[in-house]
Amino acid sequence: MSELPLRAQLASVLGKSAASLSRATGRGDGSVIGGRVALKVEPDLLGKLARGRRLTLVSATNGKTTTTRLIAAALRELGDIATNEQGANMPTGHITALANSPDARNGVLEVDEKYLPQVIKATNPAVTVLMNLSRDQMDRASEINLLAKKWRDALGTSETHVVANADDPLVAWAGLGARHATWVSAGQRWKEDSWCCPECGGHLKRDPDPYWECPECGLARPEASWAVDNGDDVVVDPNGVRFGMRLNLPGDANRSNAAIAMAVGAAYGIHPKQSLPRLREIRSVAGRYTSVVTHGTEVRLLLAKNPAGWLESFAVLGPPDVPVLLSVNAQVPDGKDTSWLWDVDYTVLADRRVFVLGERRTDLALRLETDGVPFEVADRVDDVVARLKAERPDLPKVDVIANYTAFQQIRAAYGRVQ
Amino acid sequence: MTDTSSALRIVWIYPDLLSTYGDQGNVLVLKRRAELRGIPTETVRVLSSDPVPEQGDVYLLGGGEDRPQILAAQRLRSDGGLKRAVEAGAAVFAVCAGYQIVGESFGDDDDNPLPGVGILDVRSGRGDTRAVGEIVADVDPALGAGRITGFENHQGRTALGPTARPLSTTAVGIGNGNGTEGAVQGQVLGTYLHGPALPRNPALADMLLSWRVGELAPLPPAWGERLHEERLAAALQ
Numbered sequence A: 001m002s003e004l005p006l007r008a009q010l011a012s013v014l015g016k017s018a019a020s021l022s023r024a025t026g027r028g029d030g031s032v033i034g035g036r037v038a039l040k041v042e043p044d045l046l047g048k049l050a051r052g053r054r055l056t057l058v059s060a061t062n063g064k065t066t067t068t069r070l071i072a073a074a075l076r077e078l079g080d081i082a083t084n085e086q087g088a089n090m091p092t093g094h095i096t097a098l099a100n101s102p103d104a105r106n107g108v109l110e111v112d113e114k115y116l117p118q119v120i121k122a123t124n125p126a127v128t129v130l131m132n133l134s135r136d137q138m139d140r141a142s143e144i145n146l147l148a149k150k151w152r153d154a155l156g157t158s159e160t161h162v163v164a165n166a167d168d169p170l171v172a173w174a175g176l177g178a179r180h181a182t183w184v185s186a187g188q189r190w191k192e193d194s195w196c197c198p199e200c201g202g203h204l205k206r207d208p209d210p211y212w213e214c215p216e217c218g219l220a221r222p223e224a225s226w227a228v229d230n231g232d233d234v235v236v237d238p239n240g241v242r243f244g245m246r247l248n249l250p251g252d253a254n255r256s257n258a259a260i261a262m263a264v265g266a267a268y269g270i271h272p273k274q275s276l277p278r279l280r281e282i283r284s285v286a287g288r289y290t291s292v293v294t295h296g297t298e299v300r301l302l303l304a305k306n307p308a309g310w311l312e313s314f315a316v317l318g319p320p321d322v323p324v325l326l327s328v329n330a331q332v333p334d335g336k337d338t339s340w341l342w343d344v345d346y347t348v349l350a351d352r353r354v355f356v357l358g359e360r361r362t363d364l365a366l367r368l369e370t371d372g373v374p375f376e377v378a379d380r381v382d383d384v385v386a387r388l389k390a391e392r393p394d395l396p397k398v399d400v401i402a403n404y405t406a407f408q409q410i411r412a413a414y415g416r417v418q
Numbered sequence B: 001m002t003d004t005s006s007a008l009r010i011v012w013i014y015p016d017l018l019s020t021y022g023d024q025g026n027v028l029v030l031k032r033r034a035e036l037r038g039i040p041t042e043t044v045r046v047l048s049s050d051p052v053p054e055q056g057d058v059y060l061l062g063g064g065e066d067r068p069q070i071l072a073a074q075r076l077r078s079d080g081g082l083k084r085a086v087e088a089g090a091a092v093f094a095v096c097a098g099y100q101i102v103g104e105s106f107g108d109d110d111d112n113p114l115p116g117v118g119i120l121d122v123r124s125g126r127g128d129t130r131a132v133g134e135i136v137a138d139v140d141p142a143l144g145a146g147r148i149t150g151f152e153n154h155q156g157r158t159a160l161g162p163t164a165r166p167l168s169t170t171a172v173g174i175g176n177g178n179g180t181e182g183a184v185q186g187q188v189l190g191t192y193l194h195g196p197a198l199p200r201n202p203a204l205a206d207m208l209l210s211w212r213v214g215e216l217a218p219l220p221p222a223w224g225e226r227l228h229e230e231r232l233a234a235a236l237q
Ligand SMILES: [Zn+2]
Pocket: A197, A198, A199, A200, A201, A202, A214, A215, A216, A217, A218, A219
């Protein structure tokens, strides 16, 4: 910390006290406001705070908060780390995270997709992680092909080492712009945004999955050195050694996230045997995958913000006798446009009890009606659980899938569960 | 196609290039509203690598980013199938980028005009600001689809030539950028109401169906009508 110029030191201290104030007054976790005050005083602060550290940046449409948490767990093998675990993923949040851990040599920062180019430039990261890109909150997000191009250009002028998902064509194309890369075959379940070649627009040949290539310009999936085997619950390292994963986080998507965390760990010299036990300890991330018990029933909370996320959530639902509650809002953080509901296939829910909730439950109702999925309309999660419990006293579990603000409302109702 | 014994063919054009905003919703709702009346349907997804079939009844084109839009326009022009289908009497429902593509010309990223498919007499360019938000518009009474509601997210401004007429007059939102929204020419309809415009406007879906199958039996109000009312109320609040 003593290496920081006085002005930056001052800014960092100012930022900290604003953050404590924000926490004390109950206006949030403090990570955004602290950074905002600090940025005003010293615009180059992010770069100065990053200097001398080995940072990893993590960006994607889905899974970046979870993957950041997993990488943080792996890197703690080396001691203290700086990280924005609360998910404040814009530069102000990065400043707060770094300022709060002045002595941490290593760090991992979740980065909003749009900010990745500028944060690469400001922080000169050792590693940049790219996982997936798909449609998300389109009333304000930029177009994803354009975004991939900006990633590619930023990586081309950086010395950062990319750890990227070879199976997502748009991500791979962006990552191929970097000078150094480690490719992970992390799978791609949502394919609707990558039928066309990011280089020339040609129709990609995508079989057998996960291979892909463009018959027109020759762009092809880079060969991966790490791979996930979902069937066997195994990750394969670059030496071909297979490690049984046995994570506590559910689903294929989290196997992908964990494999990427192991590859990042390896870039820092951490062996999979050391990183994997640390990844297994994680059971929930900022309320995601958390279970609360109410009326004697386990209520599991799943956050899904866009079509790819809903697809991942459907894949981890309990057996068909587990009811599912879907809750959708359309506030600013969710995107004001609910059109994306029509990109999701709901027919997989046809055999279970389904409830629709949230400010835009009528959109959900029409969507389910159109797919021929029977459903019931409800106001609150707790009411549904009480009602189900009265009908079926041995009901063990329900799953709740909600988008961003709907999720936060439900989480708040249960006391901001972690 | 007034003979309902054969299936109504719904052709979804280039879902690989033109599908960014829940465009699938229009396909699903047309299919459902036809089938609820006992009209069998057949849905054809035409990828950009495939020829466009000419025997369809309703052709749907969705939204897309700039580059996919340019590619889709080039491919549709060189394929020629969509234009021939329209000449043979097919109906077209095109939203957002699709709306611009079926016109005479549209602007590329630098607003240089590029040729469209030329089945709707409109010319589109780029405005100074992006139109984003809920939109409400009153459809030309002669068409009988009432008041429509949707979400727009585009930077396009569209001028109509003498052969096309406005689909509607805007009450809330930007639409074409001149107080009108969308355009109609024969059975070709274009609109900036993106994505699931037909789910949110059951009367518009029925209008499109009736262009191909004649008069339709009314359906009891369900969730589509409910959503329509709810979104109108929210936008006009
Ligand atoms: Zn290509």
